[in-house]
Amino acid sequence: MDNVAIVVEDLEAAVAFFLELGLELEGEAVVEGAVPDRMTGLDGVRSSIAMLRTPDGHGKLELTKFLAPAAVAAAPQDPPPNTLGLHRVMFAVDDIDDTVARLRRHGAELLGGIAEYEGVYRLCDLRGPSGIIVALAERIG
Structure with missing residues (x-):
């Protein structure tokens, strides 16, 4: 790709x-x-x-x-994570708490909370600029 x-x-x-x-x-x-x-x-x-x-x-x-031509808005505005089409982009990070704090200064909002998956990852979804959903993954185990 x-x-x-x-x-x-x-x-x-x-x-x-x-x-x-x-x-x-x-x-x-x-x-x-x-x-x-x-x-x-x-x-x-x-x-x-x-x-x-x-x-x-x-x-x-x-x-x-x-x-x-001007961009057209997809309906609905800020679609939920289960909307058909491109879902999100995920990035591996070293410190999810620090990354969330830094991205919040750029207008990012957590969609839910930070979740732990089987003691291996801490994960979250954020909504960023233009409604983009960005996922973060911190390996902990």
Whole structure:
């Protein structure tokens, strides 16, 4: 897999959120023209993108803000975790409590609480910028 793309409303806020999570900014660009039009099946695409990579270099996340045509909201707003489609992106962290505290400063909200799974993991789901659900996993055993 090369990357996972997420459409966001506020690119700057989304980039700050994922930088706080430990991803590294690889680059930013504005894309438009025949290639994105052909890929998406939309006419007149113009979007700002930021490409981020995980610290180990194995995963990439593309954050996209559509400038034209405007992004459309999925219904319902902030869908629950059992909604069909892309569910969430999960990241391994060293300290889940510290990570949650840092992401809260970027507007993240816990969907439930931090749960322990069979003495092996501490896990949680957060809602981040543009309603993105991010899961965190801290290995404890």
